[in-house]
Amino acid sequence: MTPLIYLGAALAEIFGCFAFWAWLRLGKSALWVAPGMVSLALFAWALTMVESALAGRAFAAYGGVYIVASLGWLWAVEGARPDRWDIMGGAVCLLGAALILFGPRGH
Template sequence: MTKAFALYGLAALAEIGGCFAFWAWLRLGRSPWWAGAGTLSLIAFALLLTRIDASVAGRAFAAYGGIYIVVSIVWMRLIEGARPDRWDLIGAAVCLAGAGIILFGSRTT
């Protein structure tokens, strides 16, 4: 499972970085070159997410959602300098719990 969490974390960083690059270009007035970097980052995201060992893609994507939310809150704090409030942290904890249920839940079929 450690490999899965590492892949999820790297995928989240790649997706958030790619989306932020477009945000920087379109909302913060940065150079259009940011869109190119964002595109490459989003390609890396897709490639990383396909490396998750899961029987079906939907389950891998669903579990990823919880990890993505937690990494987004960390990004907000470290990169954007905005301090998460208690609702951000509570929401992230709930989502991470949901991801854990999806990842570690017993499968009978």
């Protein structure tokens, strides 16, 4: 369930941030901000659903998922295909996220 929560959180965060980008950098209407803020609140709520006793660990692992989801956004929404460096970097980030979240703990 955690990977799905992370994916949903990433999409919510990326859309929320892109709404501000569209308004401030692409000249879109300021009306983009309202759904962007709702999306950012949904992102924050979603991260609280991750099965982790520690927020910092949940947030750190999420970072890798966010990076890969951002590369997907780059391709799907902005029309720029990730290059081999993007893909390799994303793979390293996902590996790091998995180590942080699922690595054995000495507790």
